[in-house]
Amino acid sequence: MRAHGALSPYTYWYDHPPFGWIQLAALSWIPAFHGGSLTVSSGRAIMLLYADASAALLYLLARRLDIRRPFAVLAVLLFVCSPISVTFLRQVYLDNLAIPWLIAAFYFACTPRQHLWHYVLAGVFLAVTVLTKETTAILVPAVALAGWQSSYARTRDFASVGFWSGFVLICLVYPLMALLKNELFAGPIRVSLQAAMEFQFVKRSGSGSVFDPVASAHATALGWVQLDRWLLILGALSALFALTIRRLRPIGLVVVLLGITLLRKGYLPQMFIIVALPFLALCVGGVVDQAWSTTRRWGKPARLIGDGSLLAAFTVGIVALGAAWQPGLARAFTSSNNTEHVAAVAYLRTSAIPRDSRIVVDNTMWQDVYHAGFSSPWHTIWYYKVDLDSAAKKELPDGWRDLDYIILTPFMRQDISTLGLTTMGIAVEHSRVVARFGTGPAAVELRAVTK
Numbered sequence: 001m002r003a004h005g006a007l008s009p010y011t012y013w014y015d016h017p018p019f020g021w022i023q024l025a026a027l028s029w030i031p032a033f034h035g036g037s038l039t040v041s042s043g044r045a046i047m048l049l050y051a052d053a054s055a056a057l058l059y060l061l062a063r064r065l066d067i068r069r070p071f072a073v074l075a076v077l078l079f080v081c082s083p084i085s086v087t088f089l090r091q092v093y094l095d096n097l098a099i100p101w102l103i104a105a106f107y108f109a110c111t112p113r114q115h116l117w118h119y120v121l122a123g124v125f126l127a128v129t130v131l132t133k134e135t136t137a138i139l140v141p142a143v144a145l146a147g148w149q150s151s152y153a154r155t156r157d158f159a160s161v162g163f164w165s166g167f168v169l170i171c172l173v174y175p176l177m178a179l180l181k182n183e184l185f186a187g188p189i190r191v192s193l194q195a196a197m198e199f200q201f202v203k204r205s206g207s208g209s210v211f212d213p214v215a216s217a218h219a220t221a222l223g224w225v226q227l228d229r230w231l232l233i234l235g236a237l238s239a240l241f242a243l244t245i246r247r248l249r250p251i252g253l254v255v256v257l258l259g260i261t262l263l264r265k266g267y268l269p270q271m272f273i274i275v276a277l278p279f280l281a282l283c284v285g286g287v288v289d290q291a292w293s294t295t296r297r298w299g300k301p302a303r304l305i306g307d308g309s310l311l312a313a314f315t316v317g318i319v320a321l322g323a324a325w326q327p328g329l330a331r332a333f334t335s336s337n338n339t340e341h342v343a344a345v346a347y348l349r350t351s352a353i354p355r356d357s358r359i360v361v362d363n364t365m366w367q368d369v370y371h372a373g374f375s376s377p378w379h380t381i382w383y384y385k386v387d388l389d390s391a392a393k394k395e396l397p398d399g400w401r402d403l404d405y406i407i408l409t410p411f412m413r414q415d416i417s418t419l420g421l422t423t424m425g426i427a428v429e430h431s432r433v434v435a436r437f438g439t440g441p442a443a444v445e446l447r448a449v450t451k
Contacts, residue, residue: 009377010385014183014196017174019131020094037342039367043092050096051089055080057103058278064110065247065282067289075285079278083328084228088274094133095274101129102136102143103278106250109146109163119147119159123166131174134200136275138257140167146250191390207268216418217268224273227328230321232273235280238287248286254279288314340438341365344407344446347435348372355379357404358396360386360427362412369407383412387421400427401451405434408445 007018024046027033033045055076062072079085089096105125111118122143130137144163151159178184178193186195208215224232235255242252258276262268291310345368353359355373360381374380378395386392386403396402400423406412408428416424431447438444 010382010389011191011391013191013389014178014193015200016094017131017134019128020097020133023097023132024092038338038345038365039371040092040338040364044090047090047092047096050100051080051085053100054089054103054278057100057107058282061103061107061110062282062285064107064112065251065286067282067286068292071285071289071292074288075281078231078281078284081325081329082228082231082277082281083325083332084224084231084273085277086329086332087227088271088277091271093271093274095271098129098133098136099275099278101125101132102139102275105129105143106146109143110150110250112150114150114152114155114159116155116158116162119151120162120166122147123163123168124170127167127170130171133275135272138261139254139275142250142253142257145253149246149250189390204267206266209265210262210268217265220268220270220272221262223270228325230324231277231280231284234284235276238283239280241287241290242283245286245290248283248290251279251282251286255283337442340442340444341409343437344435344444345369345372347437347446348407353405358402359405359407360403360424361407362409364409364411365407383421383424384415386427387419387423392423396423399423400430400449403427403449406431406445406447406449408447410441410443 006012007021012018024043027046027049028042033042035045036042058079059072059076062075063069067075080089102125105122107122108118108125109122111122126140126143130140147159147163148156175184175193183190183192184194186192186198207217207220210217210221212218236259239252239255239259242248243256245252255276258272258279262272288310295310341364345365348359348369349372355375356379357374358379358381359369359374360383361369363382363384366380366382370377370380381403383406386396386400406427412424415421416428427449428447430451431449433445434448435446436443437446
């Protein structure tokens with residue numbers, strides 16, 4: 001977006017609403033976010049800004065839910081210190097951009113002042129969340145419940161109108177954009193919002209059951225558990241208790257809605273867990289706070305026993321979590337998964353490959369290869385578009401024979417197989433290795449297509 005002044009250098013097909021990319025493009029102009037051997041490093045610096053904002057807003061939301069300061073801090077620490085958070089919150093995902101907007105929506109929906117404009121702002125921030133990552137729309141009932149609970153009974157109708165007006169009017173910007181481009185409804189020779197939504201929510205092939213050992217959903221969920229099973233287990237159990245506590249019910253509902261989505265056997269991407277992380281942590285903090293409140297109402301002898309038991313359990317839990325998290329945190333802070341990509345880009349910058357060659361890359365290196373001299377969207381080509389962009393037929397009339405080089409990464413190998421990218425598969429078959437970076441499954445290869 002920043003390089004081309006457009007939503008995408010390829011055909012924009014409404015895969016996701018554009019507001020997340022608009023935020024990323026706007027912030028990428030700030031010099032403080034520049035640097036690193038790959039352009040994606042700038043994006044990761046921006047993700048740190050959003051993670052900080054999410055942590056601060058999570059604390060404010062916890063306090064607004066009447067969670068005591070120590071337990072509000074506990075929720076924030078669970079959120080930011082978990083190995084699964086450390087791993088995912090630094091990735092350049094739209095989900096990370098959506099989290100602070102979603103927490104802000106809850107913050108205003110839970111307003112104790114019951115001011116009309118707070119409910120309007122809750123709707124606006126929720127709309128911004130959906131326009132950043134559309135799959136967060138499944139959480140609209142939870143934010144609506146928070147607003148309904150906090151509103152005064154006699155003025156609840158006004159609060160509801162304000163909330164839904166703010167939400168709907170802002171969300172309408174997206175279909176309005178499609179309508180103005182004559183791309184709202186499906187047609188035989190054009191992309192459309194209708195077709196994209198049908199694909200995202202209905203027609204997209206599922207990942208199977210998380211309980212099926214051979215399904216990709218099982219492997220994805222297993223990867224989350226291996227990073228941090230404790231936040232997932234404690235958060236899920238706490239969410240069930242939170243449903244029974246009025247002030248925590250909307251937060252528990254977030255986890256339940258995400259859990260239902262997880263179990264429905266639909267498409268399950270790795271980043272699905274990101275939106276759940278702050279609410280899992282908040283459920284734990286809220287339930288512990290409720291347990292502490294319960295002991296306050298007991299008689300003195302029982303209260304002392306309850307306080308001592310709770311404090312002992314809290315201490316043991318913190319020590320156990322620290323021990324369980326240490327290997328994952330050490331790995332996250334010391335290991336690098338980009339070495340092969342950095343080496344491939346560095347090689348390409350100094351290579352004698354003609355700059356009018358067509359080279360296929362994955363999205364993590366697209367900007368770097370583009371700025372290395374292959375300065376056209378159809379000279380630096382995102383592999384996904386070779387098979388799936390309608391413009392490819394015009395730009396690549398001879399299909400794979402119009403390609404010159406491929407930088408083949410592990411993700412490309414996987415997607416070529418699982419997504420059935422026929423043209424890319426044939427191109428890889430008709431190519432030879434020019435240079436290899438790294439070894440084993442993580443290796444990145446520069447391959448020349450043999451015509």
